[in-house]
Amino acid sequence: MHESETVSSLALSLASALGDDPFYRSLVADCEDDAGVRLARYFEQSIREGHDIGQVRQAGDDGCAVWITSCDLKRILDARENKLAALGRLLGPVGFANYRSMVANMERRLPPLIPESAWYLSIMGVAVARQGQGLGGRLLASTLAEADSHGAMCYLETFNPRSVPFYARQGFAVGAEAVEPLTGAGYQVMVRAAR
Known part of the structure; x- marks a missing residue:
């Protein structure tokens, strides 16, 4: 069986849609031969994490929004430990070191106004052929409505300035701008107060 046949079509769509992002490119820096498959497997692991400690909204194989919504610190720490163990096996040594460095750098640069109870949009991606058709907004709508009903602030980070208007x-709204030191890429932290 070809290695990519064991990866979900959704994860491959996410890898294709988000593969140019500096964060994700850094994860597969030492995986030239199978970077797309490895990145897709990263997305599969992140989707599992979303199911464990948050919510996953999916539109078939065309798009996905992965949220971290749990406030249970033990569950969050357990899920992160499981994810790190999986990524240590999945990503090459450079990609795994990059992941740990970038996540630590970005966590240090979160604006102080974001409470620990905030809901985090970890991944949002729509297949290239489906972009611009309203699918992204539909993927976010139900979770944002639920966040509003819980009075929860939401936040995300984006390296893509074109996604800021979306x-x-x-x-x-942009709550902070920063430069990720490993990649040298600028990104925005965007926040949304409950309505």
């Missing part, structure tokens, strides 16, 4: 239409 998130602004969903009620997010």
Whole structure:
């Protein structure tokens, strides 16, 4: 069996849609031969994490939003430990070191206004052929409505300046701008207060 046949079509769509993002490119820096498959497997692991400690909204194989919504610290720590163990096996040594460094750097640069109870949009991706058709907004709508009903702030990070207007239409605003030191890439932290 070819290695890519064991990866879900959704994960492959996410890898294709988000593969140019500096964060994700850094994860497969030492996996030239199978970077797309490895990145897809990263997305599969992140989707599992979303199911464990948050929510996953999916539109078939065309798009997905992965949220971390749990406030249970033990569950969060257990899920992160499981994810790190899986990524240590999945990513090459450079990609895994990059992941740990970038996540630590980005966590240190979160604006102080984001409470621990905030819901985090970890991954949002729509297949290239389906972009611009309203699918992204539909993927976010139900979780944002639920966050509103719980009075929960939401936040995300994006390296793609073109996505800022999209998130602004969903009620997010830029709360901080930073440069990720490993990649040298600028990114925005966007926040959304409960309505």
